[in-house]
Amino acid sequence: MMYNHICVFCSSRVEAAQEFGYLAEDLAKWMVAEHKTLVFGGSDCGLMRTVAESCRLAGVRVVGVIPKFLNDRGIAFREADEVILSEDLRSRKRDMDNRSDAFLVFPGGIGTLDEVIEIITIKSLRESQKPVIFVDPTNIYDYLFQLLDSMVAAGLVSPPVLQTYVRVSTIDEVADYLHSLSTVESVDE
Secondary structure (H helix, E strand, O other), rough: OOOEEEEEEEEOOHHHHHHHHHHHHHHHHHHHOOOOEEEOOOEEOHHHHHHHHHHHHHOOOEEEEEEEHHHHHOOEEEOOOOOEEEHHHHEEEEHHHHOOOOOOOOOOHHHHHOOOOHHHHHOOOOOOOOOOOEEOOOOOOHHHHHHHHHHOOOOOOOHHHOOOOOOOOOHHHHHHHHHHHHHHHHHHO
């Protein structure tokens, strides 16, 4: 499978944009070189904006998916090539999933956790095989991974859930991982 539509879950906070803006630049360089499309939460704020703007300026096609109530607040990234208005946050997740081939999880907050946990749940139920890649250069998600390990150890979660995602530190590692998946899939065909 070609992973051409890459969804990025990330923070809409300005502080995150200041600390992790370099990830957006690296992402944009890789995506333009590989002719990928960005799918993201559609916000004109924080790291979401930095990711979308970096990709757009590099020549990457940008698709923003934003709930109508947030669009009505005037915080949609208007420079996107396409803006999809979802009914609410729940339908936004569905719309982002439907438009994406793989998911990158940059540093984020509650909304990011909500988005990625739903995708991991869907994968664990074998309703999706789309890659989920945490891009975690500063170990922001350590406690999440510890929590998941603890839940497995306590018998609350099936061990295969730990295989539904990978963790990397750089965009180069993202590229290598997706390339390795494509190579394995083409051999299996």
